[in-house]
Amino acid sequence: MDFSSKLLENAVYEMSQLPGIGKRTALRLVLHLLKQPDQRTEGLATSLLDLKEKIQFCSNCHNISDTVLCEICANTKRDSSLVCVVEDIRDVMAIENTGQFRGTYHVLGGKISPMEGVGPQDLTINSLVTKVKKGEIKELIFALSSTMEGDTTNFYIYKQISGLGVSTSTIARGIAVGDELEYADEVTLGRSILNRVPFEGSLKSN
Amino acid sequence: MDFSSKLLENAVYEMSQLPGIGKRTALRLVLHLLKQPDQRTEGLATSLLDLKEKIQFCSNCHNISDTVLCEICANTKRDSSLVCVVEDIRDVMAIENTGQFRGTYHVLGGKISPMEGVGPQDLTINSLVTKVKKGEIKELIFALSSTMEGDTTNFYIYKQISGLGVSTSTIARGIAVGDELEYADEVTLGRSILNRVPFEGSLKSN
Known part of the structure; x- marks a missing residue:
């Protein structure tokens, strides 16, 4: 131009x-x-x-914050022993918007991706492992995107903390609410059948 | 959010x-x-x-400029008696990119649009009329977009300068080079037939 x-x-x-x-x-x-x-x-x-x-990042969960400890970590009503592991702050906002989660978060700042030159040391994994070692955490919920990089990161963290007495889970993958089965991809549909939940249990989430 | x-x-x-x-x-x-x-x-x-x-605007053509007179107006090789009237600076850039125009410009800063509250006094029409009255301009080329507002603006300026001995033209409307006739809209195709040019004349532009 x-x-x-x-x-x-x-x-x-x-x-x-x-x-x-x-x-x-x-x-x-x-x-x-x-x-x-x-x-x-x-x-x-x-x-x-x-x-x-x-701008500051919360010293506990690495979420963006105007203060040393972010609002979520500082909130005594939130369960700090239940920690949801996410890639970045947008995921925190998305989960907060659901109003369904009363635990706290740990923001990794990305996911392990050799292709983009992101290794474990570039993320906040050490600080998460330290928290687990202190015995502060009962359950870790992995909520990373379900890509190869996300799975790799989940697995890397899992190896670091296994044997430390913390239980782990991942968010449920399945057919989105309101979606038509015929348009779902095979992998998602397959998993959603393998990981089916008792019908009575499925009612509580609404 | x-x-x-x-x-x-x-x-x-x-x-x-x-x-x-x-x-x-x-x-x-x-x-x-x-x-x-x-x-x-x-x-x-x-x-x-x-x-x-x-930022400054050229005192002559109202184009964006770092100096009192923009590069185009200051260039003595450009024909200042041939003035192309455009809506905004992006049109100047588009025409300059063709490398086909050796005249100068007059940037109106928009087009008359009662719906958006833009009247003739909000544009640089007065300064254009003044230039025409001084006898500096031989030909005005209207290159506004071919919408109702564009046509209104063309006509408003035309009324202001008619009788002042300046010739006026508008850029040719027609089927774009490389376009298929069957996908052209009726108005454009109709006009391109009415305003057909001699075949030999059509060769020079390439």
Whole structure:
């Protein structure tokens, strides 16, 4: 693209570095900001700088937090012996939105992926193992995405903590509520039959 | 969404004010920035603030510019008596990319749209009319989008300048190069037959 202004070119370049934002979209966004009052741009710029500068991660669960201990970990009504292991903060938000979970979390910060150069030392696995060794945790629920990387990470953690007297589980995989059986993939449908639950037990979740 | 951090919530809110960016996408973008080195966020924030603070608009054609007169208007090789009237700077960039136009531009900054509360006084029409009255312009090429608002704007300008001895034209509408006739809409196809050009003349553009 042929920009008539270096300032515009810079802004478009920086914007287009965001994931999923191409040059054209970046230009559209930047021109939109130009047309808006100054406060719009200032609000965006300062909120991003503030976030980057002041953000903390909970010292216990590694969730994003404005304080040393996040709201969930600091909440005495939550069961800190029941820990749900997730990849990132978006998973915490998704599970919190269900309102079904009264335990706490442990945010790994990703999953083991040799292809992307992410090893166990890049994640918060050590801090999880330490917590388990202290005997603070009764049950770990693995809630990672069901990909090869997710399974590898689950298994790696499982090997580290087995024999330490903590019980482990994974979230149920199956046909989504409201989905039609005929459109489900074979692996999911197969697993959902193998891992069937007693009919009376299935009623409680509603 | 239930954010564990006010800082995060602010950043996501500001990001989601951009057009076409929903809350989920905003969260994804903000979390991406959080994982990147500090320079990424600083680069984005300062480039946007710089742009908003220092940007100028060309005093002649109202194109975005880092200087009082934009590169195109300042270029003595460009024909300043041939002026292409466009809606916004993206149109200038699109036409410049063709490399086919050696005249100059006039950027209106939008089109007349009563529905969106944009009247002639919100655009740079007066400055265009002034230029025409000074006798600086021989031909105006209307290159606005072919919508009702675009046609209204064309006609409004045309009424203001008719009788001032400037010739006017609009860019050709027709079937796009490489398009199949059978998929063209009736209006475009109809116009392209009415406005047919001599076969020999059609060769020169390639």
